Amino acid sequence: MPAMPLTTLLRDSRALATLAVPLVLTQLAQVALTTTDTVMMGMLGAAELAAGGLAIVIFNQLRTMGVGLVTSVGNQVAAAAARSETRAAGTEGRPAPEATQAGPETATGEVAAIVRASLVVATLAGLAGAALMLLIGRLLPFLGQESTVADRAQDMLLTLAPGLLPCLWFQAVRQFTVGMRRPQALLQITLASVAVNAGINWVLIHGTWGIPKLGLPGVGVATSLVYLLSFLALYLSARRDPILAPLISLNIAKADRDTVQRLVRLGIPIAATYGSEAGFFSVTTLMAGSFGSAALAAHTAVNQLVYIVFQVAVGLSHAASINVSRELAQDRPAAALRIKNTALACAAAVMALVAVLYTAVPKLVLAPFFDGGAARNSEAISIATHLLLVTMVLQFFDCAQNIGVGLLRGLDDTKSGFRITLIGYWAVGLPSAALLGHAAGLHTLGIWLGLLIGLATTAILLLRRYSSALRTRFAATEPAPAT
Template identity: 75%
Template sequence: MLTTLLRDSRALAALAVPLVLTQLAQVALTTTDTVMMGLLGTRELAAGGLALVIFNQLRTMGVGLVTSVGNQIAAAAARAEQAAADAGAGGVPDAAVEGRREDVRAVVRASMAVATLAGVAGAVLMILIGQVLVTLGQDAAVVELTQTMLLALAPGLLPCLWFQAVRQFTVGMRRPQALLRITLASIAVNAGLNWVLIHGTWGLPQLGLTGIGVATSTVHLLSFVALYGSAKRDSELSPLLTLNAAKADPATVKRLVGLGVPIAATYGSEAGFFSVTALMAGAFGPAALAAHTAVNQLVYIVFQVAVGLSHAASINVSRELALGRTEDARRIRNTALACAAAVMAVVGVAYLSVPGLVLRPFLDSGSDQALTIATQLLVVTAFLQFFDCAQNIGVGLLRGLDDTKSGFRITLIGYWAVGLPAAWLLARPLGLDTLGIWLGLLTGLATTAVLLLRRYSSSLAARSDTRSAVAPA
């Protein structure tokens, strides 16, 4: 059994590790922008931060719309490979093989159509949101800078989502290696463009904060071009990669949107859940909010491991089910959870043994109260991250079953019906303050993880029973 687990773990890691590292590199990308904003001044940091919050919220929702593309590609590619193998054995005609490959191309075209529609709609919405910020009680001087920043960021949403569509194609084909190289390169390019456009060096205009927005949009465009070029140079990917969104099949587009909307809603729900708890922490004072923010950033960084494992497990489930291997799909769940537990155990030991070292990059050493609170929160976080990782893997596993609606419904229950009331009850009536908020977060994430994994098991069992019922005697 251990031998099987190790073999499955290596297979999962081959896809998960590049995705995890890519996710961490993307965190570094946004961190670079934030650091550059801070160098310009407090007002610029406030305006730029507000603009990035709006951009990232719309970007995240758009990414959700195309996230299921990887699963659809994986299933279609697995069927194409099976048809090719059968053709080699004389079982099916060559036309059937080409038909399966055309299924992959159809998903790629539809994904580009969805990404294009989402990118245009998101860019327009981004600008409109900027126009109403003053009515939401924001400082007028800050809003003026934010609006200019949003105008610079809006065009970048379209190539950003094109990049995500091609990314899902490469992941679905289980060839994501170029993603990491391109994302790492984009960090350096982004930092250089930020500096040049902020200060107007090499004869370029001095754009200040707006230069960061222009640089970000440019980097999104360059990243898309680089990933597309890399895929076209890949002999396995090139014949299947087509960007002609105008020829997208309406039925395939409708299917992707039907799968993607619940994913986008799930991402939005999770972001909203953590945003509300941040507001709750702020009610206990600056030290509590600083501690909450520092620990939340740690959780966000480590969460990228969960994202990579979730995507890899999800893609592999889609592939195994397309080939009719239900038992292998069940084993993928166990492998992903075991890998997650191993990583989270190492992180948890660090949180409990050297909390000061872990928190040092995020908290001023002179803030003793914030450091004390954050150290207490790390004890909760050491256990919370097991469930946070498990629930994200659960969402990915269900996505592998093309079941995105159940994931959304369950996260609503876990986050909002259980987690948020528990956080309020523990923080307020029971008087645990910020510690109570994080215990509530733990409760909500644990509930979500249990419900998601139970749903996956029952769905797999139902599929297995159905296959047994229709199998020839």
């Protein structure tokens, strides 16, 4: 396919970075919460790291699906604001100064209705997810996990479950601020939450200032408290913003039923897509656990590294998705198609730097998760070091498939992503992981090779779907350039 001109790539990259950079930084700051949890669990020992990692995987599985239910809020808000900008600018396409930031007054009612509806969806998802979390915890002994690991994971899940509700409230308000292209407060709040989380973790785990020593469950209590504080801080920040304040209210009793239903219709396939990916990783975590606590600890540490780098993909995906919604609302399909190549180029550059780091200093990368001098951790460190070699390649495809999901969401095509992930993860990736891990005897390394195969398949199918769907959608009006 013809290469994108360098000047065009640079211009589009700057446009993407305007929204992507604060989102990526926010994601990296947010993942520092779970990284802090993982490091502190590792300080308690390999068994605690294995149990805590298992609990976090379950929490992340349900949290991710809940986030999926409100993710379309950003696209809906962005499209409403973009349509208003187009109407305000007239036929010449010159945005009105006021519309550039918030959209004209005619969009206020539509955006406010979307925000109220998103909080309703977040509340329902949080309550249902917390109940499921506790149920899954009770089933762990029947899923091939060591009894000691399962018992400790259940204790932590009891303290994590209450945090799901404020976590999803935070995500609903977050999507609103991103759709309005005013995400700046997210970074400040998330950075503050990292420090607060570390402090509360230390106090509750070790028991200081008269507070009982909670050990591993203290990590869950700290996480739940931080999610609540983060939501309150973001809400209050939005209320102080003169543009956002008129659009946000906690009075969900006034939510419009049709808007709620529309968000649910769009959100269910997104939640299923996110859940399909998270479930893919959750099942492989259970598979790693079947090889013993050392394998599970190594899997947990490397999975956390992947999760950290994945936040770059999340930021790029959200920014690309919002920009696609805006370009299509303003009838610019060629620009929407270029966004794909720009996002992938940015992702490739970041993943190349990460690969160099994994190759050059693998022990330094893994050091925060293990006590290298402890004999009980030597096996886990050896396994994790080999997994990093697979991860170098895996992370590019992980990033590309997430960008693909975001691009399709910008088209309001939330169903194709789910269908494709079923093929890539479950029909290709999981059987590959089982064959390579068990039948071929590669154990945890084989599981990660299966992850790589599944993610690569998913990425290719998603990106092909986006290009073909965009061309088909606008074939009768404005043919998109070849890519």
